[in-house]
Amino acid sequence: MTAPGRGISPYRASDRSDISAFVARARRADEGGVLRVHERDDARVGLWVRTGFDVLATRSVFGSVTPNDVVADAASIAASLAAGDEVLDVGTMPTIAWQGALPGVSGFVHVDDVPAREVIDLARRGAEVARDESGALGMASSLLDQNVLSATGGDVTVDVSMRAVFALTSMGFVRDAAGHEITGDSPIDAIASDEPVRVRASSAWLRLDARFGSVYRRRNVLSLNVS
Template identity: 50%
Template sequence: MISPHRGNGRSDSGESEFGLWPAGPADRADLATFTDRALRLDEAAVVRLRARGADRVVAWVATGFDVLASRVVHGRVNPADLSAGADALARGLVAATERVEPGFPMDSAWRGVLPPDKGFVHIDDVPARVMLDLAARGAELAREHGSAHGPPASLLDQEVLVVSAPGGDLSVGVPMRCVFALTAMGFLPQRAEAVPADEIVRVRILPAWLRIDARFGSVYRRRGDPAVVLR
């Protein structure tokens, strides 16, 4: 594991600096990939960066499927909660400097609340290959029935999987929105043959949130009606 940068985030004048400090090249590359995926979904995407503890940063983005996506990397951000344009952040991540310049602050562009860090109840694990198969079938249906505006809402809202806890006390439906968000953000390998047979995704819930954790990141969906995250 790459050790996080231990600098104090201050300039020579003693003023606190604004920016992002990935702990190392792997963390920078992870964030660059996350940001690139966000831009593919929306060229005007806004990425929210939040500190988690002293040495981790969580990147958040709205995927366009009414689903939030997040990726955790080692590093620091100052201030501890900031939003930036994905395009500006992408440029900062490719610059050969330790400090990443995230561009003009866009905190007012982020709407809605984020899910909590803790408290999620583990329901069960699902084979990653099952998710990829659902994504492939969903993509085929989207090509057949979609429009210039994307897949129909009826397809996105369809619960394509029901996950139940051992004993059946708790269960939750997984909508196609979450499956599409997982694959669109690259949180699962794009080809089934690249996924080990024993690789899983983990399904967790809170009363107001559905969370799915995959190899490269997590997606979150508001539960309930109207179940729109950014409102």
């Protein structure tokens, strides 16, 4: 059971559904099931997970969380959702289970918008290469580290690696025009032609924003543990 005064309090049924979708994806992305949950200044709760691509993934919902910044257990949240708890249990993960700072909320500039269709196409072509070239240890680092997009806005140019593309699409953050999940069989033209993935950057982070969530990857460093 949730300790008194401890847990996530979503405001609406739709927020519970959004949490459920994110947690389900997060449990596949991180075998340890570790989430970072923090209360923002805009009446929203930010949910974060480390993906298997050395990329952070996040989405936000309306609600509150106590404590206002907690390392949470995805399995506990999922069980609490299934039980219909009003306040969602965040479990008892040790703080050390999440190392490193979250990206700051300021300092990002809008670089460019990329058609969501193009991002999905890149992910599909990358997946085909991965099926052909991956070995017993999984996807080759050479594929994941390959820069597949270059975005320029003003005097800022950033490269987007396959890691970021895979992270964004594997979390289900790009959907079709009706809001449905994109699968391997979904026609590309089911995604609205003007649906964007927004590329933003700070001095330390690359950020891709889709309609249903964002991913962040550190720029010019090898590990997300550096803060």
